[in-house]
Amino acid sequence: MDNTLLQSRIDFTGMKQAIFRLLTEYELCAYDFEWQEFTASQLIEMARQSGRLRPEVEALIWEAVTEFEKRGMYGANLEPYVPEVLEYLSHECHLVVLTNNAQEAAQEALHNTGIAHYFDYIVGREQMTVLKPSPSGIHYILRYYPDVPSERWMLVGDSWIDGKAAQDSNIRFAAYKGNIKEMEKWKVHPVLHINDMRELIQSLVWKTK
Template sequence: MKRHFPTGVIFDMDNTLLQSRINFSEMKKAIFRLWTEHGLIEPTFDWQSHTASQLIEIGRTSGRLTSRLEQEMWAAVTEIEKAGMHEAVLENHVQEVLAILKDRHHLFILTNNAYIAAEEALRRTGIAGCFEEIVAREQMTTLKPHPSGIHYIRRQYPELPATAWTMVGDSWIDGKAAQDGEVAFIAYQSNPQEMERHNVAPQAYIADLRELLHIL
């Protein structure tokens, strides 16, 4: 029987709950190569200053992305994700914190990764059962920093106001998704200058996940 809580917590996965081994630089390079080979962007494009999700959206909005090319891109991205997640281990204190929070809040994962890679990593590290749902890119219309995933999660409990939800993540893209989705954001082991550069204002900065037990 599903329990009902007055609040919910949305966790990013990579470098928030799991110490990710995903080679994001290689992922961005793979996307860039595909886009340039097929004329979606110019070879001089500064791909290194963009996130993988931003590069994907640039391709999607180029007007030149075919379904076959998109499938090729996702296949390349998923292989890099699976390789990185296979070696992933838990961040410090994750299990003890989740064991307490799951009896107080609705808990969700929100990740730009493929569901198959995220579910395998969370199951292997023993924390998959702490979450009501793993929300991966398959459930989003647009990847973080777009708030599509936040909206999807909030629709699961339409009776809860935006103020009932908090997002926890390490990256500015998590914070931007939270802000645009009108929910609070807590930054974990994050760079304040990076947050400020992207106009993200966290409710709090934490260095240890156990701090959530006093904030939430």
Template sequence: MTRASIKGIIFDMDNTLLQSKINFLEMKQAIFTLWAEHGLCEPTFDWRSHTASQLIEMGRKSGRMTSQLEQTMWEAVTAIEKAGMHEAVLEDHVKEVLAHLKERYHLFILTNNAYAAAEEALNHTGIADCFQEIVAREQMTTLKPHPSGIHYIRAQYPNWSATAWTMVGDSWIDGKAAHGGEVAFIAYQGERADMERNEVSPRAYITDLRELLDIL
């Protein structure tokens, strides 16, 4: 991959561009409690070792999901997201880096959050206008780590090869989505042990977003 070949950059949002206060442990517990109460999983299920998106997909695949139960789950998740996004602040150097990158690349947000919560946070922090599109869970068929969101974005530019894309995120689920979508992945402040445990091989590890200006 060369600097000249890259055309699009897909950013995760939470803990990549924004320091949100979303309580993911509370979110996972709320999903698990709902599933256990309605027989979608056993009360002894180890929910702490799974991501919220994995718990959601487990419920969907249980064969016992109803539309009303799914709506109740999303209402609980969205309430926790909105509470956490209300006080979101930018990661260091975000505005500086995005100002440079948007002059050369098409920029996208890919988040498992609800569109409304993501849009509100990005507007509040003053960076929403940097992106071609905010792609949230409403645009995905399956949440990250599934590559559904990557496929959605890439389908809008069918003439661009896989090498035209790079994803930047902090978590192994971002890397897994990128790999599934056949695009390169750059880990920002990512845990190497988590990446290796989940068979994610980033193109690079960075600790400062300004490093993107040299890598890309």
């Protein structure tokens, strides 16, 4: 959703730093840990996997994350051509939003930008057992549409975490203005690279292959 549908202004570096501070404060992370090399979702998952993350501390972490999300999505604009592309695609296929953001925040941002009605479903972090790059959210969506095989789906995103989630679910990934070097680093291989949303209409690779 962020930087794919919406021109997000979320301060992801600040968010990660806030998470890191809480992890060190509650002795869940060493002070010299290279937190900059990981996503916010990876930092949280590492804390969970430690077995020492207490519910009240995790609640503090999510409060901090939610505050960054709210500030970053307030007044967000759409990426170019998004309404036109969604209007076309909504008549051709199922459209679902999958975001690591809170579902309520995502719904509010999509309603405020006037595009929420194009989507069958908006899946936020509450519906996932583990955040992207885990495929948990995609598996949730696939279960919601049991009659649509995985090879008929495509995930469109700007980040390697989107591509990794897609690959681990055996669905196609289209990179929108993505950092190709970062994707190569994480062994993410998009079937399509686009810089203009209208290219999705021109390609429709899921119908031709």
